[in-house]
Every structure is written in C-alpha cells, then in structure tokens.
Amino acid sequence: MPAPTLPPHPTRADGVEARARILHAALALFAEKGFAKTSTREIAQAAGANIAAISYYFGDKAGLYAATFTEPMGSDAGELIAQFTAPDLSLEQALRIFMTGYVAPLKDSETARQCMRLHMRELIEPTSQWKMELERDLKAPHEALVGLLCRHLGMPANKADDDMHRLAFSVTGLAIQLFVMQDVIGEIRPPLLRSPSHIDTWAERLVQYALALVASEARRRGAIPSPQPRREPVARKKKTDKIL
Numbered sequence: 001m002p003a004p005t006l007p008p009h010p011t012r013a014d015g016v017e018a019r020a021r022i023l024h025a026a027l028a029l030f031a032e033k034g035f036a037k038t039s040t041r042e043i044a045q046a047a048g049a050n051i052a053a054i055s056y057y058f059g060d061k062a063g064l065y066a067a068t069f070t071e072p073m074g075s076d077a078g079e080l081i082a083q084f085t086a087p088d089l090s091l092e093q094a095l096r097i098f099m100t101g102y103v104a105p106l107k108d109s110e111t112a113r114q115c116m117r118l119h120m121r122e123l124i125e126p127t128s129q130w131k132m133e134l135e136r137d138l139k140a141p142h143e144a145l146v147g148l149l150c151r152h153l154g155m156p157a158n159k160a161d162d163d164m165h166r167l168a169f170s171v172t173g174l175a176i177q178l179f180v181m182q183d184v185i186g187e188i189r190p191p192l193l194r195s196p197s198h199i200d201t202w203a204e205r206l207v208q209y210a211l212a213l214v215a216s217e218a219r220r221r222g223a224i225p226s227p228q229p230r231r232e233p234v235a236r237k238k239k240t241d242k243i244l
Contacts, residue, residue: 019057021047024111027068031117034125035065066129069122069137072115073105077137081144091152092211095171098145099206102175107196109182116179142168153218167217171210178202 025047029038040061044051058064070076084097105112122130145168147157155164178185178193185192192198 015057018047018049018053022049022054022057022064023067023071026064027072027111027114027118030065030068031114031121034121035061035127035129036125040064062128065127066132068118069115069129069133072108072111077141081141085144085148091148091214092207094148095210096203096207098171099175099210100200100203102172103178103199103203103206106178106182106193106199106202109193112179113182116182142172145171149214152214153221163217163221167213170213174206174209174213 022043026038026043029043029046040051040054043064044054047053054061054064058067080098080101083101084094086094089097105115119133122133142165146160146164149167149171150157150160150164153164182193192202
C-alpha cells in the first residue's frame with residue numbers, strides 16, 4: 001500500500017537517515033508487538049530520535065504504521081502492476097518482472113522477515129490498515145495478474161472464472177511461500193537464500209514454474225475429449241477337425 005501523503009520537508013542527508021532509522025525501528029516494534037501495544041516513545045527511543053521527529057516525517061503514529069507496510073519493501077504494488085501488465089510484453093517477460101519484483105525484498109533478509117511478521121500480525125490483530133492493505137497490496141495485484149493470464153489464454157478479463165483465479169493464486173503463491181518459509185528454508189537449505197544472486201536464481205526458477213502452471217491450465221482448457229475409435233470384434237477362425 002502507498003506511503004501516506006507527507007508535508008514537504010527538506011531532503012537533507014541527515015534527515016533521510018533519521019527518517020530511515022525511525023521507519024526501521026517502527027517496523028521491528030510493530031512486527032513484534034502490534035500497533036496498539038507499541039508507543040511512539042518506544043519507537044523514538046529505539047531509533048535514537050525524539051518523538052517530534054515522528055510527527056515531522058510521518059504525521060502521526062498511524063502514518064508511520066502505514067509507511068512500514070510499503071517503504072521497507074522498496075515500492076508499492078501500483079508500480080509493480082504497471083510494469084508487469086505492459087501490453088507489449090510476452091507472458092514470460094511479464095512473469096519475470098512480476099517474480100523479480102516480488103522476491104526482491106528477500107535480498108534484505110531481516111527486513112523481509114520483519115515485514116512478513118508485520119503482515120501476519122495485521123491478519124491476527126487487524127487495524128484500519130487491513131482494508132487498505134487488502135484492496136491495494138493484495139486485491140489489486142491479484143486482479144492485475146488475472147487480467148494478464150486471461151489475455152495470454154485468450155479469455156476476456158471480465159469472463160475470468162474460478163479456475164483463472166485459482167491459477168493466479170497459485171502463481172502468486174510460488175513467491176509468497178519464500179517469505180512464509182524463509183526461516184524453514186534457512187534451516188533446511190541455507191544456501192538457497194544466502195545472497196542476492198541466490199534470490200535472482202529463485203526469481204528465474206519461479207518464472208519457469210509459473211509458465212508450467214499456465215501451460216498446464218492452457219492444455220486443460222484446450223483439450224477436447226476425442227471419442228475413442230470403435231474397434232470391430234475380430235472374427236476368430238474356426239479350427240477344422242481335419243488337416244487338409
């Protein structure tokens with residue numbers, strides 16, 4: 001979801017650094033304790049800043065909370081949607097943009113881990129942020145992906161059926177499972193998420209997995225059961241009692 005609209009302030013280097021410290025301190029605390037149980041005083045103390053700085057950079061606690069859902073991940077969903085839905089892209093190109101953008105936050109593993117915990121906590125203890133998160137960062141990318149898949153499978157987007165939505169959820173799930181399973185993967189096969197280059201490899205593999213899912217659905221939709229040819233019974237030759 002997008003960052004809140006903020007009043008213009010000078011973008012001095014020290015101001016950028018102070019804002020980033022507040023943002024990441026808030027992310028860690030919100031992910032650990034939730035919105036209601038985290039105070040601005042705690043955040044300011046963890047960031048080595050004063051409480052007034054939170055108002056200066058984010059407006060209020062709610063504005064800071066909203067910012068933690070998007071800024072640490074690098075961009076909002078709208079930017080990614082605009083990129084992967086460009087009409088001149090092949091399906092493979094579109095899925096590569098989608099997967100690369102989706103898994104890029106994993107290159108900063110601790111931030112990605114905290115963002116995942118924040119989202120899970122918001123599911124458990126929803127605030128007013130949940131509705132915005134659902135509409136803008138979950139529903140909007142899903143609908144855009146459904147439209148993309150419909151276009152490449154020759155179906156009008158407004159005619160998308162349950163199976164098209166299943167396909168879209170499955171494609172997205174390939175990327176989401178890396179965030180959900182990050183700690184498990186780290187325990188079972190640490191090299192898979194060890195460096196940015198390993199994340200790039202994941203993105204490329206996910207593209208191929210997604211293409212396989214789409215191809216499978218295309219075959220399922222295009223397959224018309226053909227009637228098996230009827231086989232006439234073979235007449236058996238009668239054995240004669242006599243040898244001629």
